[in-house]
Amino acid sequence: MESVPLVLLHAFPLDSRMWDGVxxxxxxxxxxxxGGGRSPDLMVVADDVLRLLDERGIERAVVGGCSMGGYVAMAVLRRDPSRVAGLVLADTRAGADADEARANRLAMAARVEAEGVGWVPDTVVGGLLGPAADAAVVEQVRELISGQDPAEVAWAQRAMAVRPDSTEVLASVDVPALVLVGEHDALTPPALARELVAVLRQGEYVEVAGAGHLTPMEAPDAFASAVLDWRHRVGV
Structure with missing residues (x-):
């Protein structure tokens, strides 16, 4: 039995239902x-995570996330590393956005505010999923995106656009860390995931065959098995 709880933080532009398969x-x-109308800064939701741990009487947890959820996990680590017993970083990166990526986020935020989210699935789903993604998963991702609040989608994009580089934060922490990445992840590819592992003092690498950027949805059994095996081996 694992000694500490596991917190998993969802990707953009989804919600916690992306974890249903695991x-x-x-x-x-x-x-x-x-964001709830607050300042666009991922530290806002990192503080929410820490507040939730406090409410549940949890001193330390394994904190993980997929894509944007990974950025939030890094923000939790930046805010209070003493609360993090281990890390699970899936399809994410340590670096801040380059200028073009930042501009694209801000442009999307503005368009979503003006037009809603109806156009978003057609724009992003192809980049989120691997080429062999099951049709049911494709439909599920489309439905999750279509159900999001436009104000929250815009908030998240602006918050991600201003996030800092987390390389030094990750390099400074000495806890077990698992980095997972889909074989066909086009947004944070395996080469980038291997660079992330190299930054971590206790980093381990798992590549999920056939998956794209949303490994917990595309290959839930492989994702969950990898996390369980790692937790048992490292004792968190």
Missing amino acids: RDLLKPITPEQR
Whole structure:
């Protein structure tokens, strides 16, 4: 039995339902990451995560996330590393956005505010999923995106656009860390994931065959098994 709880933070532009395929095996805590009209800064939701741990009487947890959720996990680490017993970083990166990526985020935020989210699935789903993604997964991702609040989508894009580089934060922490990446992840590819592992003092690498950027949805059994095996081996 694992000694500490597992917190998993969802990707953009999704919500905690993206973890439904791994709930039975991993028993994670899966908070929503919502700006709620507050300043666009991922530290806002990192503080929400820490507040949730306080409310549940949890001193330390394994904190993980997919894509944007990974950025929030790094923000939690930046805010209070003493609360993090281990890291699970899936399809994410340590670096801040380059100028072009930042501009694209801000442009998307403005368009979503003006037009809503109806156009977003057609724009992003192809980049989120691997080429062999199951049709049911494609439809599920489309539905999750279509159900998001435009204000929250815009908030998240602006918050990610201003996030700092987390390389030094990750290099400074000495806890077990698992880095997972889809074989066909076009947004944070395996080469980038291997660079992330190299930064970590206790980093391990798992490549999920056939998956794209949303490994917990595209290959839930492989994702959950990798996390369980790692937790048992490293003792968190």
